[in-house]
Amino acid sequence: MKRFTLPGFGLTLGYTLVYLTLIVLIPLSALFVKTQSGGWDHFWNSITSPQVVASYKVSFGLSLVAALINGVFGVLAAWVLVRYRFPGRRFLDAIVDLPFALPTAVAGIALTTLYAPNEWIGQFFAYNQPLGAWLAPHTPVGDWLREHAWSKPYLGRVGLKIAYSQIGILIALTFIGLPFVVRTVQPVIQDLSLDVEEAAACLGATRYQTFTRVVLPGLLPAIFTGVTLAYGRAVGEYGSVVFISGGIPFQTQITPMLIISKLEDYDYTGAAGIGFVMLVASFAILLLCNGFQAWDNRRKGVA
């Protein structure tokens, strides 16, 4: 069969390349050039200042934790949505993509309102409350403890600050990463052959053994791909985090927030330097993800 039978190759490829160059490649090259323009010392100082390094730890560390949480709950959700039949399944399936469709700023203020102290969920964890009031809020016992326990330290004052702490950031990053894991793992579970599981059962494997030794190895490449996608998205996330984080330097400041604060100070080379670090990280995560996908394809090829 001839290869170049259909018309339009020159036009479509040409347009694709021109548009890609104008919108993506030229602006990205500006970042590389700007990074160089301030000199090596300025670049190095701007990307290794203590505040910036602390933000890397927050951004990259919490993104990893969030991606791993999604790795667990996303796979569980994918399994339940594919394998089980229960009322509301289709609805749950459709709403998985909400974090993808909902503007990040809306997600940000909604999550902040949920988890701020004195708000919906946050009140149950409110900081510095007597233990009893935490366990039994809005009850006579809780109210009594709230009033009287301050002078009695043995009743204990525990609490958990969710919004304006790292836990809040973690919740926002988990929220935005969820669809990536579910949507990557779901089709793979769909394509699993029940025959293999039956064969394992016939050979005397328990359901647990079948899952861990037969099913899970087949899912692993997809799980890794999904977790890496969620990680990549979380590392660069800004909108949903900025409201809930509180932006306390060294504690809850994520790296994209620092880029914006550098821009507000007209420190363009500093912003470009941090942007360059984030870009390199994005490339590294992209390569990792491509590696997992190649692994997945090899597995499919073997099977």
Next chain:
Amino acid sequence: MAGAASTFPTVARVERPAGATAEPWLLRATLIGIVFVFFVLFLFLPLLVVFKEAFAKGLPVFLAAFQDDAARSAIKLTLLAAGIAVPLNTIFGIAAAWALTRFDFPGRPILITLIDLPLWISPVVGGLIYVLVFGAQGWFGPWFIDHGIRIIFAVPGIALATIFVTFPFVARGLIPLMQAQGTKEEEAALSLGANGWQIFWRVTLPKIKWGLLYGIILCNARAMGEFGAVTVVSGGVRGRTNTIPLHIQTLYEEYQFAAAFAVASLLCVLALLTLVIKTYAEWRAEQQLAEAARAPESLSTLNSQPSTSR
């Protein structure tokens, strides 16, 4: 033959033994329960909060949030930015999908990766690169400023940042679909004398319309909701360069929570609408794909039927 067959015990339709490939019901119920709780905490409650807080101070306050001049200009600017970004990325997506699925050429995988690139880059970095190109200290910024054209902290910058962030959506929706559908029908049209545009409008477009709609819908949702990239390039001049998400931020930071959530509920409705259309379009795209998979078979059976009947 028939008598011989009847001596064998009739084999019942083989039912899969449920125990072998399913979990015990208690575990199943627990897992479903965990997923429900997780979804309620992470997906339903945020939605509920938006609508509850939007109406917390009553309908008049809710409606007043949209009467405000700043809100109106934010809505206009968002519609304008999406109105520029979505058609441009749609044309690009169709062209890219055509080039990448109808032809094989060296560098094809690299091109696919490059198209995906904006998805991997932080939106804030996406905004930053346009500031570096078109800002006052940027490559082309001074030239444009000398000629009285403002790009950064103005509408063109917002449109550009929106284009960047939503760049791959249509292409990503179309490439796997067109790859799976193959080129047989297009080649048939070509052999019957159709030209390129006729092939596209009459053969390809009807085949891909649901996949295309799915891509456009996602692209539009992201374009209207983009925050990070637009924050960097907008400069946040209220009533002039505020998009809807930036307007929400302004209201929220001024403690006008009811108004902020009222405007946010507008975007929430848009997101829910997107999910509905997406679910429907996805379903139709799968159907089209299934039809495409069945088509060669039905064609061959049509061809073979007359010969066997004769």
